[in-house]
Amino acid sequence: MRLDFELLRRDPDVEGLGLEASDAADRLILDEAAEAVASAGPGGVLVLDDAYGALALGATALGATGVRVHQDLATGERALARNAGRLGFTGELVPLSIPLAPGLLGHARVVLMRLPRSLDRLDELAGLVAGHAASDVRIFAGGRLKHMTLAMNEVLGAWFGRVDVSHARQKSRVLIASEPRAHRQPAAPAWPRVQHDAALDLEVAAHGGVFAGSSVDIGTRLLLAALHDGEAVPDAATAVDLACGTGVVAAWLARARPGLAVTATDRSASAAASARATAAANGVADRVTVTQADGLELLPAASERLIVLNPPFHSDAALHTGIAEHLFADAARVLAPGGELWCVWNSPLRYRPALERIVGPTRQIARDPKFTVTASRRAG
Template structure:
């Protein structure tokens, strides 16, 4: 069946000028995989971190059947499903969590290289631990986002790592011969770190924003939250990452119930384990969702957000705008969105327009904390 990667859509993820659903790295990965002497049989191909379906659907168009796929972002998972339906391959791809069921018996794995070495280490560990002993991993990305350290990470899990020639500013790493197919899966993941100054232990899977640390923007936000709607019975940690804001709020406000939500599977798993290790699982509910889609209108008195401002590698304000709009919908009348952002992004007019009256709570040379109140 003819298939054009250019027809792929990013929706429901942010779309716009300069935000493409596939690129030269996807095409190079597909070409390198096609050149292998021994291709996978039905059910033996796995695709990991395929942004919007280019690798899975490109493989299906080339004849692969029973393709298993894992995408960290729920928006990518939904984009793949929609793209597969339009291309006529809905029955050939199946999304699964990162784990044994995804990888058992896999003889070929296609991977978009993550920018995080921790994410690469965790994924490579799962592959080495559960794929077939003759598995071949074809992992590629844009040269500007690759480093020699990626070869070292893969070399810790595989006996042989080969590097392709660059093409259109993209490159592929091909790994073979897992060092020990019976190694524990994802050795060392997730990881935990105690932050005595906050009274919280953070748990993080590979690739989660800031890992088990607390980035300086979030730390600055946490310093201001004592005055954030102090009588609120419930709150939301939006784009929760490892769950630090949810855990800190629940730790300091014993009667508060918190919803922590993120579109990343790794983040949701990390936040869930952070809540458990701190004995807060009974008051923190964690969901993997696109923004606040699971919460009803006008339902929450307090939402806290450190918004991401990258879509993949591109700087784009569309993600923040989407989250601000969602917060405006979910805030109860008189409720507040507390937000930290890099001052140079100048989000205040956007917050005023999308949410409501916005006041500056704190500002330092790098970050601004604001509180935006929904009219009511």
């Protein structure tokens, strides 16, 4: 079966000009790995962090059977499922949503993956593969040259005895790691890594690749300072930390307002796992419920009086406002009449008109040279 890359879609993720479902790096990874994929045997191919299915479906088209797939994003899982159905690959793959755990790696002889932009994410994945996959496993990890660094070779080299580099093609390259150092003892603590933030007196837990890692970004600090003043729907019994990342806002809210029950949600599996660990580390796990979901899809309309959001503004490497507007629309649906969305955003993005249009009347709460905090009220 031949894979037509042009037919792949990002749906249900944001689609638009400059947002493609696959690129030259996917095709180069598959070309470099073609021989290894063909000889991997049933269940011998594992795909990690495949954005929308190009690698998993491409490996299947090369003859792999029982391909296992782990995708961090819930939207990526759904895009793969829809692309598989659209292109006639239904039933060719094992379950599409597999947790990132040692059991996922067993018997994998070939691992295909896009190089994550985060070295921590690469380190976490490489360590899992080296420690739990077959002894002859090879990783074929590719990316666009503009996003690749020599540090990626070093991270792979810490876990594997050999790292080869492909020739560049169409501004892409592939790193091929083999000879896993099975008995290497990691110098760093196991994931998630936990760091104490003295200014907030908060423990922050993070798996590799989650935004800001185990530190707290300056936008979130401005948001928390604004929330500290107590103006954010003070009589709310529940709140939502939308696109929660490591769960810093959820944990802070639960600790600052002991009567509050908080829902934290993120489409990233590693973010959701980090948020659970952050809540537990701060003793508020009993009042913070964490879910992996696409926005607020699991919450009913008009059900919440307070939603807090630090929206992402990148889709992979592309700057795109569609991600934030999708979250604004979700918040507008879930907010009860009179409820408020408290949002921090990079000031040059000028989100206020979109918030006014999508959610409702918006007032500025705080501003510094880089970020703005606003509160948008849902009309009754």
